[in-house]
Every structure is written in structure tokens, then in C-alpha cells.
Amino acid sequence: MIRRILTTLASVLALSGPALASDMLTAQLRPGWRLPNGDHMAALHLKLAPGWKTYWRAPGDAGVPPEFDWSGSGNAASVTISWPTPRVFELSGMRSIGYVQEVVLPLRVTPRGNGDIRLKGEMMLGLCKDICMPETLRITADLPADNTAPDPVIAAALASVPFTEAEAGVRNVTCDIAPAAQGLRLTARIDMPKSGGHEETVIEAGNAAIWASEPETTRQGRTLVTSADLVHLDGGAIALDRSQVRITVLGKKYAVDIQGCD
Incomplete structure (x- = not known):
């Protein structure tokens, strides 16, 4: 922010x-x-x-x-x-x-x-x-x-651009939304193979007026779990379109561009 x-x-x-x-x-x-x-x-x-x-x-x-x-x-x-x-x-x-x-x-x-x-x-x-x-x-x-x-x-x-979901073997992506102190907490569960080394993610809300915090990311077998807080820059309410959420996974071997979640 x-x-x-x-x-x-x-x-x-x-x-x-x-x-x-x-x-x-x-x-x-x-x-x-x-x-x-x-x-x-x-x-x-x-x-x-x-x-x-x-x-x-x-x-x-x-x-x-x-x-x-x-x-x-x-x-x-x-x-x-x-x-x-x-x-x-x-x-x-x-x-x-x-x-x-x-x-x-x-x-x-x-x-x-x-x-x-x-x-x-x-x-x-x-x-x-x-x-x-x-x-x-x-x-x-x-x-x-x-x-x-x-x-x-x-x-x-x-x-050298990130792989698509199909290229990286992503099977499913779900997003859970919960209230947070200043906005919403988004938690994404991504069913995909390991991309190598320490995996980091970037979450974009698909709206320039919505800021996403640095995600917390963990690996549970084939599932990569990543969470971030979403805050409206003007302090207003957030209307999140899940189809516009964009998640980039940055691994040691390759990166993946994921667009939209269920």
C-alpha cells in the first residue's frame, strides 16, 4: 500500500x-x-x-x-x-x-x-x-x-513468461472470502505440482482500487494455500469479482499465471 x-x-x-x-x-x-x-x-x-x-x-x-x-x-x-x-x-x-x-x-x-x-x-x-x-x-x-x-x-x-494453468498442470483453484479488520481476507487453494524451491505468490484483485497485502503461502502436498488481505484504497466496501482475481505463483523452476478462481 x-x-x-x-x-x-x-x-x-x-x-x-x-x-x-x-x-x-x-x-x-x-x-x-x-x-x-x-x-x-x-x-x-x-x-x-x-x-x-x-x-x-x-x-x-x-x-x-x-x-x-x-x-x-x-x-x-x-x-x-x-x-x-x-x-x-x-x-x-x-x-x-x-x-x-x-x-x-x-x-x-x-x-x-x-x-x-x-x-x-x-x-x-x-x-x-x-x-x-x-x-x-x-x-x-x-x-x-x-x-x-x-x-x-x-x-x-x-x-520466459509464466506458464498457463494448463501448462503447469493446475487442476483446480478455489477462493474463500472472509471479513478482515479493514476489508476482506482471501484464501486461495491451488491444486498444482510443486514449482520448485520456496514458492511465493502474488495476488491481484482485478481492480486497481483494491490493494492486496503480501500473501502468506504454504504447501500441503499438491495443494498450495495462499492468503492475503484485500483493502479498498478509498476505505470503501469491496465488491470482489472472483473471475478477475489473478494469482501468480513464483517457484524456482517456473512460474504460473492463474486467472480466476471458484
């Missing part, structure tokens, strides 16, 4: 050429290729200076959530981000979730019609080492329709 920005100094990088660089970050827009169904696969390639990290879509209490705005794009109906499996960190005694060294974020762009796509927008992200700094990437790039050769760097990033 607490977002720690230790400095309010923000920098803005304009990404309109092959790459841009600051002391903490080098960013490149990989133009990618046009898919057989007409969508276009591109990617943001971020390389971080030693010791720096950036954050996943659900960054934890000590992280800064990335935000995107593609409203300036031309011939782009939607932009969907595929998130590679992140790592778990401790910052000031709180858990954060993100990436170190580098990360490639695949962007699947659905065009409004035929022809090239003009991708134009902003990415707001947090960069942290001993301090945290907000940074804004301003992105402008042309995605040519006639480029059909896959980019192996993007393909590798797509291969």
Missing part, C-alpha cells in the same frame, strides 16, 4: 531512434514483426545499470507500478504487454517484485487496419538502487507491415 519514492526528481527520455540512455537505464524499441493474424509483435528492451532494478506490473509494497499511455499511436487499436517472469526482492524490510540487469517487454499491437503502425506513447516506471527515481520514456516508432521475420530476442522473452 505504501509506495516509497525517495526522491521526486523525475527524468524524461525520448525514445524515437534506435536507443536512448541515461546513467541508470538504456532503452530500445525493437520493431519486431507482423504476425499472420495481422497483429504486430514489438518490444521495449530495457538494460539497467549495475545495482539498479525496475518493477513488474504488480510491484509489491516497496515498488513503483509501471504505467503506459499509448493514446498518441496511429493505426493501433490496442497494445498488450507480456510480462516475463520477475524476481522477488527485499527493500527496507518490504517485498518488491521486478527485474535486474535487463528485461524485454513484448508488446502485441493490434492495428485498426492494414499498413504500418505508428507507435507513440509514454511509459512511466520506477528505477531503484539506494534510492528510487521515477522515469518517463517517451516512445515514438514505426512498425512496418512488411517485416515478417521474427526477432529472436523478443521470442526468448515470450518464452
Whole structure:
């Protein structure tokens, strides 16, 4: 619930050429290729200076959530981000979730019609080492329709996203809801094989106005049990749609993306 920005100094990088660089970050827009169904696969390639990290879509209490705005794009109906499996960190005694060294974020762009796509927008992200700094990437790039050769760097990033439930052998997911001091207590029971080592989970309520605490996770044979408190950021009542609950299991061998629970 607490977002720690230790400095309010923000920098803005304009990404309109092959790459841009600051002391903490080098960013490149990989133009990618046009898919057989007409969508276009591109990617943001971020390389971080030693010791720096950036954050996943659900960054934890000590992280800064990335935000995107593609409203300036031309011939782009939607932009969907595929998130590679992140790592778990401790910052000031709180858990954060993100990436170190580098990360490639695949962007699947659905065009409004035929022809090239003009991708134009902003990415707001947090960069942290001993301090945290907000940074804004301003992105402008042309995605040519006639480029059909896959980019192996993007393909590798797509291969590193968490498994689906079917791929990971998840049999069943149930969620129990109970009143809590400030909201609700959600307990999920996931019937799945062990994903290796110490398993951690991330629970997302499917509503940006609902905060989820760091889950408590235990293993009972084939069943992974994880619980978190859900609190409305405005202090209001919570109407939870179980079909929108998203649980990510982070194991040593692999991660699993679970969407919805019974």
C-alpha cells in the first residue's frame, strides 16, 4: 500500500531512434514483426545499470507500478504487454517484485487496419538502487507491415513468461472470502505440482482500487494455500469479482499465471 519514492526528481527520455540512455537505464524499441493474424509483435528492451532494478506490473509494497499511455499511436487499436517472469526482492524490510540487469517487454499491437503502425506513447516506471527515481520514456516508432521475420530476442522473452494453468498442470483453484479488520481476507487453494524451491505468490484483485497485502503461502502436498488481505484504497466496501482475481505463483523452476478462481 505504501509506495516509497525517495526522491521526486523525475527524468524524461525520448525514445524515437534506435536507443536512448541515461546513467541508470538504456532503452530500445525493437520493431519486431507482423504476425499472420495481422497483429504486430514489438518490444521495449530495457538494460539497467549495475545495482539498479525496475518493477513488474504488480510491484509489491516497496515498488513503483509501471504505467503506459499509448493514446498518441496511429493505426493501433490496442497494445498488450507480456510480462516475463520477475524476481522477488527485499527493500527496507518490504517485498518488491521486478527485474535486474535487463528485461524485454513484448508488446502485441493490434492495428485498426492494414499498413504500418505508428507507435507513440509514454511509459512511466520506477528505477531503484539506494534510492528510487521515477522515469518517463517517451516512445515514438514505426512498425512496418512488411517485416515478417521474427526477432529472436523478443521470442526468448515470450518464452520466459509464466506458464498457463494448463501448462503447469493446475487442476483446480478455489477462493474463500472472509471479513478482515479493514476489508476482506482471501484464501486461495491451488491444486498444482510443486514449482520448485520456496514458492511465493502474488495476488491481484482485478481492480486497481483494491490493494492486496503480501500473501502468506504454504504447501500441503499438491495443494498450495495462499492468503492475503484485500483493502479498498478509498476505505470503501469491496465488491470482489472472483473471475478477475489473478494469482501468480513464483517457484524456482517456473512460474504460473492463474486467472480466476471458484
